[in-house]
Every structure is written in structure tokens, then in C-alpha cells.
Amino acid sequence: MEIDGTQVLVRTITDEEPAILMAWLALLKEGGSLQTGRIREAELQTQAKVVLGQLRDALASGQSDFGSEAYASLRETLGEISRSRAIQGFSSTDTAKFVFSLKEPIFEALGRTQAGDASLIAAATRSASRLLDRLGLHTMEVFQTSREEVIGRQTQEIAELSTPVVRLWDGILALPLIGTLDSARTGVVMENLLQAIVDEEAEIAIIDITGVPTVDTLVAQHLLKAIAAARLMGADCIISGIRPQIAQTMVHLGVELNVVSKATLADAFALALRRTGRAVVRKQAAATTASEDRR
Amino acid sequence: MDRIPILKLGGALIVTIQVDMHDRLMLALEEDLTAKIASTGARGVLIEISALEIVDSFIGRMLDNIAAISRVLDAETVVVGMRPAVAITLIELGLNLTGIKTALNVERGMAMIQARLDEDDADGLGSTRAHRED
Numbered sequence: 001m002e003i004d005g006t007q008v009l010v011r012t013i014t015d016e017e018p019a020i021l022m023a024w025l026a027l028l029k030e031g032g033s034l035q036t037g038r039i040r041e042a043e044l045q046t047q048a049k050v051v052l053g054q055l056r057d058a059l060a061s062g063q064s065d066f067g068s069e070a071y072a073s074l075r076e077t078l079g080e081i082s083r084s085r086a087i088q089g090f091s092s093t094d095t096a097k098f099v100f101s102l103k104e105p106i107f108e109a110l111g112r113t114q115a116g117d118a119s120l121i122a123a124a125t126r127s128a129s130r131l132l133d134r135l136g137l138h139t140m141e142v143f144q145t146s147r148e149e150v151i152g153r154q155t156q157e158i159a160e161l162s163t164p165v166v167r168l169w170d171g172i173l174a175l176p177l178i179g180t181l182d183s184a185r186t187g188v189v190m191e192n193l194l195q196a197i198v199d200e201e202a203e204i205a206i207i208d209i210t211g212v213p214t215v216d217t218l219v220a221q222h223l224l225k226a227i228a229a230a231r232l233m234g235a236d237c238i239i240s241g242i243r244p245q246i247a248q249t250m251v252h253l254g255v256e257l258n259v260v261s262k263a264t265l266a267d268a269f270a271l272a273l274r275r276t277g278r279a280v281v282r283k284q285a286a287a288t289t290a291s292e293d294r295r
Numbered sequence: 296m297d298r299i300p301i302l303k304l305g306g307a308l309i310v311t312i313q314v315d316m317h318d319r320l321m322l323a324l325e326e327d328l329t330a331k332i333a334s335t336g337a338r339g340v341l342i343e344i345s346a347l348e349i350v351d352s353f354i355g356r357m358l359d360n361i362a363a364i365s366r367v368l369d370a371e372t373v374v375v376g377m378r379p380a381v382a383i384t385l386i387e388l389g390l391n392l393t394g395i396k397t398a399l400n401v402e403r404g405m406a407m408i409q410a411r412l413d414e415d416d417a418d419g420l421g422s423t424r425a426h427r428e429d
Contacts, residue, residue, distance in 0.1 A: 197399065
């Protein structure tokens, strides 16, 4: 077949641009793109107009390969739209619809302008379809990459947030661990703990594992590493917050921690106070004793 | 060859490592320290390593060796001031140095040694030589 579909397509889009844009926007609105309230109508309109304009310019250059230089600005615009949608929390269907709903208005316009010449319509439809599929795929690819970036950033933030070292008293630190311990996190935990020991001149560090969902041999090994490193710095460690099920699993797995462990953070803190020569005394009790003395 | 000085303070010996350790220096330290413990009858050895930035498995093992030798000669070794990075390295090398006592700084390390000396004195078992040489 010798008919150049791209040529027909360029002509149609140039001639019928306002009509295509109108139909496209109507379809987008119908599809519910505005209903979620995440994007305003004016914004959607601008986006659609820019994309269509750039598509026309790119087609006018005579290129039909989406990877070529002529489509660079269109790729960028679509990437930008896709990325912002990923961050705004659009679903992948919504994002894909934005591009794919352009198909129908273009096909209609082709039907109007090339009325009667079936082979021309077929050729133009084929090239339009091929091109828009590529646009859609590109959009999805960028969308997915952006989503993965968001997830990656969140993972990192969680890792940073979930390893605080808290000062409970002079020379007593607490390290409440939350979430699964893997090698990467153990590294961060260990560094934080050791640095805090230096900064606070701590004698005792309490590692609270109430928030650790499972303790297997690997997690135990990681914990032991941190404890051994703290010992080398001259600080003792106490483990607290081992839940009953975890204690059972640990014994069944044959995991041995060989360190002082207490059921709750409170117990561990009491032990730490005792070891550093302190005691907690109830004020009321002291008052009673005093009154008894007077009697 | 330069050597690491060993200072005597009461019943304790104090070693501070201020230079980059290399293997020969460490071997010389082990030798000197052993001789010094034997000659002074010291009951405690304090090794201060806060300036030590780089350790390898050899240095780690030698620290363990020194502690073991001291124990044979009835002296307790306390390593103080280890940097976080050094501690992590030693653990990653699999050296837990379980035979060594540790403390965060010289003050606490000396308190640990002093506690042992006091205990011995209370029992009337303080080293005769250590006091004679004072």
C-alpha cells in the first residue's frame, strides 16, 4: 500500500484541531477525570491543548517514529503530566485514559475529512493508532517509574524515622526498634546507637523490640552484632519487649540471645537505674514513713 | 623503631595509643607490656584507643592476646575510648573480644580497675611488689 497515512493524519489534525480538542475534553470529562477533584478543568484543558499542539508539530515534521528527535518535547510534556499525576495519586487507568481517549476524536475527524476514501481512512487510522499506542505506553512507563520513586523515597524515610535513640536518664539510652530488621537497617541502627553512646556517655542501652514483628535467626544475629559493638564501646545492653509468641518462636528456632532481657521497657529501665546506683522512690510512701516516725 | 610508652599509675599500667598502629609496633607493645606487668606486679592494664582510627584483624587479635596474657599474669585489661567505626569494624571482622573489659572513657576505665584494686586491698591481698615500688 503506497498511501502515506501520516500525511493524511497531519492534514486532518491541523484542520480539525479545535474540534478534536473539544471532543477529547468532552470524553475526558465523561470518563470522570475531573470527578476526583484532584485536577481543575482549566488545568486539564491546558494539558490537552499542549499535548495536541505538540503532537501536530511533531507529525508536521514528517516523522512517524515516536523515538525520534521531533517527538522529544511531546515526550517530555507527557512525562511531566504523568509524573505529576503519579504524585497526585491518580490511578494508572486514569492516566492511561488521558492519552487513549484521544484516539476516538481523531478517528472521527478522519472520518469527517476523508469521507468516501476508505483506504485513506484505514491508512491514517493505522498510523494514528500506532502512534497513540506509543504515547500511551510512554505515559504508563513514566507513571510507573514515578510511583516507584515515591515508594523508594518513602521506604528510606521510614528507615530513617524508625531508628531513633532516646535518652531516658543520665547515661541510660533507649532504642525502640520498629519494623523488620534487615542488614541495611541494622547498619543504620548500629551507627545511631554507637554515636549516641559516645554523645551521651551512656553506660547502658536498652534495645526495645516491641515493634519488631518477627525475630528469626538472622534478626537475632543482627541484634547480637549491635550489642557486641556497644559492649566494645564500654556500654551494656538490655533487651526488652520480647512478646510471648516471639519468645516461643525464638526458643523453637534455637535462637539464643545470651544477653539480659526483660519483658517490658519499664522493667529494663528499672534494672538500668539499679545498675547505675539509682532507685525510684514513691513520694507518698516517704511521707507515710515520716508521719509514722513522728508518732 | 619507636615504641608506645607504658605509664605506671599506682597498681595500674596505662597505655595510650596515639599513632597509627602497625603490626611491628603492636608486637613490640605486647612484649613491653608483658615485661612491665611482670616487673611491676600491676593488677590492671588500661589501654586507651580513642585516637585509633584504623584497625585490622591483626590488631584486634593482638588486643585479645594482650588481654589473655595479662590475665595469666593476674592483671585485668580494660580497653577504653573505642570509636564507633572501630567497634563496627571489629564486629564485622568477627572479633567480639569477649575476654576484654571495655569502658567508654579513661575515667570509667580507671574506676573499674580501682574497684578491683580496692577489693584486693580489702582482702589484704594487694600486690606486695606494686606497693613496694611506689
